[in-house]
Amino acid sequence: MKIAIVDYGMGNLFSIYNALEYVGGNPEIARDPRELAGAKGIVVPGVGAFGSCMNQLSRFSGPLLSCYQQGVPMLGICVGMQVLFQESEESPGVPGLGWIEGKVVRLPEGVMIPQMGWNSLSIKRPVEILDGICDGDMFYFVHSYYGDPRDRSVVAATTEHGVELTAAVVKDNLFATQFHPEKSGPKGLRLLENFVRSTRC
Amino acid sequence: MLARRIIPCLDCDLGVPGGRVVKGIEFKQIRYAGVPWELAGQYYQDGADEIVFLDITASSDRRETMTSVIKKTSLSVFVPLAVGGGISSLEQAREVFNAGADKVTVNTSALKRPDLISEIAGKYGNQAVVLAIDAKRRYSQEDGRTAVQTDEGPCWFECSYYGGREFTGVDAIAWAKKAVSLGAGEILLTSMDRDGTKLGFDIPLTAAVARTVRVPVIASGGCASAEHMLEVFQKTDASAALAASIFHFQECSISEVKEYLKENGVNVRI
Numbered sequence: 163m164k165i166a167i168v169d170y171g172m173g174n175l176f177s178i179y180n181a182l183e184y185v186g187g188n189p190e191i192a193r194d195p196r197e198l199a200g201a202k203g204i205v206v207p208g209v210g211a212f213g214s215c216m217n218q219l220s221r222f223s224g225p226l227l228s229c230y231q232q233g234v235p236m237l238g239i240c241v242g243m244q245v246l247f248q249e250s251e252e253s254p255g256v257p258g259l260g261w262i263e264g265k266v267v268r269l270p271e272g273v274m275i276p277q278m279g280w281n282s283l284s285i286k287r288p289v290e291i292l293d294g295i296c297d298g299d300m301f302y303f304v305h306s307y308y309g310d311p312r313d314r315s316v317v318a319a320t321t322e323h324g325v326e327l328t329a330a331v332v333k334d335n336l337f338a339t340q341f342h343p344e345k346s347g348p349k350g351l352r353l354l355e356n357f358v359r360s361t362r363c
Numbered sequence: 364m365l366a367r368r369i370i371p372c373l374d375c376d377l378g379v380p381g382g383r384v385v386k387g388i389e390f391k392q393i394r395y396a397g398v399p400w401e402l403a404g405q406y407y408q409d410g411a412d413e414i415v416f417l418d419i420t421a422s423s424d425r426r427e428t429m430t431s432v433i434k435k436t437s438l439s440v441f442v443p444l445a446v447g448g449g450i451s452s453l454e455q456a457r458e459v460f461n462a463g464a465d466k467v468t469v470n471t472s473a474l475k476r477p478d479l480i481s482e483i484a485g486k487y488g489n490q491a492v493v494l495a496i497d498a499k500r501r502y503s504q505e506d507g508r509t510a511v512q513t514d515e516g517p518c519w520f521e522c523s524y525y526g527g528r529e530f531t532g533v534d535a536i537a538w539a540k541k542a543v544s545l546g547a548g549e550i551l552l553t554s555m556d557r558d559g560t561k562l563g564f565d566i567p568l569t570a571a572v573a574r575t576v577r578v579p580v581i582a583s584g585g586c587a588s589a590e591h592m593l594e595v596f597q598k599t600d601a602s603a604a605l606a607a608s609i610f611h612f613q614e615c616s617i618s619e620v621k622e623y624l625k626e627n628g629v630n631v632r633i
Binding site for chain 2: 174176177180181184209210274276279280281282300302304322323344345346347348350351
């Protein structure tokens with residue numbers, strides 16, 4: 163019943179590991195793409211710049227795509243959500259995974275950048291992974307860019323920071339958040355618990 | 364809209380096995396308050412938006428104690444953790460990040476070598492570097508200092524280092540600005556005049572810095588009540604308020620403070 167946390171060398175994975183374990187998951191750090199085989203769930207974390215993340219992540223992209231196509235529940239977090247898009251204003255010319263059509267764009271001028279702190283969600287699609295989470299619940303964000311999907315129907319939740327921006331996307335077995343559920347207190351743990359449950363189906 | 368944050372601060376004496384949380388008064392006297400990760404866990408359960416650990420002993424041989432405190436805390440505390448006290452190199456910052464910290468706070472070492480800020484920010488991002496400033500009011504008129512109006516007359520603010528034991532002559536507001544340009548993602552602003560006095564935050568200081576920089580400012584020093592928190596949020600653009608003793612000694616709880624702030628129209632996470 164393992165949940166693989168993709169370790170592609172971008173940031174420490176302590177928090178997400180501890181949080182998944184705390185909610186009853188069985189996380190394992192996957193440093194090698196082969197370790198994704200047999201995973202019941204996959205978490206793609208991410209900190210740092212889009213370009214360097216994509217660079218490091220590229221060796222995982224094939225196995226990740228086949229897991230996605232096989233229907234393995236997947237959770238992208240922060241830059242781990244942004245890399246699902248086709249490209250980013252942060253690193254022009256670097257292609258993303260492109261599983262979600264659209265571009266990652268910079269937060270508007272005039273607001274605090276990075277957005278850092280707790281912001282409330284407005285839920286657009288009441289998907290299972292948001293079970294127990296309500297409009298107005300707050301989550302912890304740290305980012306300067308956000309994903310802007312062409313097809314608005316993939317938007318699961320938004321938040322406001324100068325603009326209404328995508329806070330979470332859902333597409334088939336894929337769910338991704340711009341915020342950090344592992345740093346978002348009891349509500350974040352609830353979301354992770356829902357994710358862990360989805361890996362048991 | 365971003366919520367205003369309430370941050371308990373745990374001043375840690377790491378000279379005893381496992382460390383302990385202490386509270387200094389006006390940077391001098393010390394009272395014992397508890398075990399670091401236990402207190403952090405309680406505050407998390409009670410609604411802390413973030414936890415700050417400051418190693419007040421700040422000697423290199425105790426770094427291991429701090430990393431074990433962070434590791435233990437991060438097993439059951441799922442809000443951002445900031446760690447400071449004696450971090451003077453990228454290597455030392457790396458140790459605390461690897462233990463599970465989300466941010467490091469730097470003070471003395473950054474004043475002595477400002478490039479430390481850009482080194483850590485370059486590797487871990489601006490959001491991971493908090494510049495701590497210990498500021499003291501100076502009522503003497505001096506050229507080149509940022510004058511701030513207060514009820515006691517105009518003053519400027521001088522940065523202190525080595526835990527408030529020495530002064531630098533550095534203008535706190537100018538330093539905040541410079542540190543942000545070097546990559547500091549947040550300012551932890553402590554009023555030395557108010558710290559431990561229970562008179563409330565230094566409003567003119569907090570307002571002046573929050574007006575000057577475009578990164579979040581955490582107000583610190585002097586908070587003794589929920590009313591003080593309300594005052595700093597109503598009168599300044601501070602993003603967060605930090606307190607230690609009112610939480611440590613059960614004068615009020617974080618959840619009570621947040622309920623009070625919410626009733627008074629402050630956007631907080633409940």
